[in-house]
Amino acid sequence: MNNIFAYRLNKLLLKNKSDEIYIYCIGSNNTTGDALGPLVGSILKKCIISRKINIIGDYNNPLTYKKMLELNIVKKTNIYIDSALGNLLDIGKIIVNKKQIIPGKALNKQYITLKSGISIKAIVGENKQNSILNIIELNKISYEYIKDFAYFLSENIYKTIKNFE
Numbered sequence: 439m440n441n442i443f444a445y446r447l448n449k450l451l452l453k454n455k456s457d458e459i460y461i462y463c464i465g466s467n468n469t470t471g472d473a474l475g476p477l478v479g480s481i482l483k484k485c486i487i488s489r490k491i492n493i494i495g496d497y498n499n500p501l502t503y504k505k506m507l508e509l510n511i512v513k514k515t516n517i518y519i520d521s522a523l524g525n526l527l528d529i530g531k532i533i534v535n536k537k538q539i540i541p542g543k544a545l546n547k548q549y550i551t552l553k554s555g556i557s558i559k560a561i562v563g564e565n566k567q568n569s570i571l572n573i574i575e576l577n578k579i580s581y582e583y584i585k586d587f588a589y590f591l592s593e594n595i596y597k598t599i600k601n602f603e
Contacts, residue, residue, distance in 0.1 A: 522561050
């Protein structure tokens, strides 16, 4: 699976090449299932030292939904990383594409739509089609699972974007 993920990310980066890459690691450190983005941000910040690659959001300073409302998105190559809820059979899948991403959608926070960029959505749990049940679902996901997922994503993102430094 990591070869497919890295291949798709590389292909999208080649199509959207610019002098800088912004990686938005979306999520909260208060909810285990939503901590994927901030964990990826923390890991990448330890690995990437290029001035051409900017990482917004990490575990100590997460890019939460509230902060997203105040954020000024730059018009460069943007990569958005977020955990998501989906169908039971899709848990563990990574969706990489140029489609929009709507942070907080599973919790009925549908005010932000990020359209220009590459979205990486990691399906971490089942969407129960109810915001309260989805909060419970996000809270019951194990930290070890999220941490392993974050390391997997980070390693493959790092290997892919280091070619663009």
